[in-house]
Amino acid sequence: MSYNEDYVIYGRRPVLIAGPTASGKSELAMRIAERDDGCVINADALQVYDCWRVLSARPSEADCARVPHALYGTVDARTRHSVGAWLRDVAALLERLAARGQRPVIVGGTGLYLSALTEGLAEIPEIDPEVRADSQRRIDSGLLSGMLSELAARDHRTYGRMDRANPVRVQRAWEVLVSTGRPLSSWQDETPPPLLPRAACDAIVLSPEIPVQHRAVEARFRRMVPEGALAECRAFLAAGTPRDLPSARALGAEQLFAHLDGAIDLETAILEAVIATRQFSKRQRSWFRGRMADWRWLSPGTDDLLAAVPPDRPLAQ
Structure with a gap:
């Protein structure tokens, strides 16, 4: 079922923002939401979990006070959340935002979520x-x-x-x-129509220079550890949450778990987590190149990012 007709009626053209980790997606999403009376919607598979505010770089309390945010930290760590469940949540949220006249600003680094949103998702039965x-x-x-x-x-x-x-x-x-x-x-092959066709959205990919993004990854992770990431990992283990659940795949969690298990020292855990995150961002970029070639690609630091997304206002009712 597609809700894109609703956005023609209400005049709120959705914004989609993709990009590798630590590329500045969240800040751009908030700037657009501030300008256009919008709501920032999470499209990151780990930021949905309630256990990872720091480690997944979820928006802070100050960010949420600045502009409305949705679908962040709403899923229990023991739940096997799926892209299908996320799409159902987004569909209901888009209807509410349309009724309020708010502009959706959907942001994340999980390519599968964004592709399912704009290309449709096969309705596959539950796995045995x-x-x-x-x-x-x-x-x-x-x-x-x-x-x-x-x-x-x-x-x-x-x-x-x-x-x-x-x-x-x-x-x-x-x-x-x-x-x-x-x-x-x-x-x-039997995929139904997408919830938000690409043509109905302003869709951009942030593509920072790789050395710049690599430095940002390390700087951010080194900040995260003393700011609560290590404490979140300690709480995750103390709660007895199984490590084979999707929630345990947060970037850096495996390495910090190893440190807490006594297998490696903290500096080694940080260095290995940074390497793993950079490798993950390489896979993100490959996904975006393969599946989002028709999106608008922008380089942070060289483009006027806010101006690249046209302002949007509701149509007169």
Whole structure:
């Protein structure tokens, strides 16, 4: 079901902002929301969890007082949140914002969320719990190559276009194949219309110079540790939250967990977390290049970012 007609009626053209981690997305989203009476909507798979305010760089209390924010920190850490659940939340929120005449400013670094929003999402049945447990055992045992081989043999279309270095994507495709008996590509062929077609939005990708973004990643992570990231990891472990849940995949969590387990010192944990985050941002950029070539690409520091997104006002009712 698509709600883009509502935004023609209310005259509030949605803004979509993508970009790698630490590229300045959140600040730009807030500037647009301030100017256009908007609401900043989260499109980051880790910022939905209530356990990671600091480690996921969720908006601060001051940010939320500055402009309205939505879908941040609303999901319990023990919940296996999905892109489908996020889309349902966004659909309901867009209706409320349309009724209020507020402009949606959807921002995040999770490419799958933004692609599902603008391209549609296949309605795949729930994965059998036994299949999910089996897939996790395979991942934990280092059997990713075997899962890839099975996908290459039985779902060559998904295999050919997926990020094969991303265990989460491999695991998902394998689970769908085994649980439903149908390739993920087959389900995707039946994808319904998108919630917000790309043409109905102002869509931009922030693309900072890589050395600049790498420095920002390290500076931010070094600030996070004393500001509460380590404490959040300690609380996560103390609560007994299983480490195989999606919430445990926050950038830097694995390395800080290792430090708290006594396996590595804190400086080593920080350095390894920075490296892992930079590697993740490389995968983000690859996703954006492959799936968002028709979005407007901007370089922070060289472009007038706010001017790149036209102001929007409600139509007269």
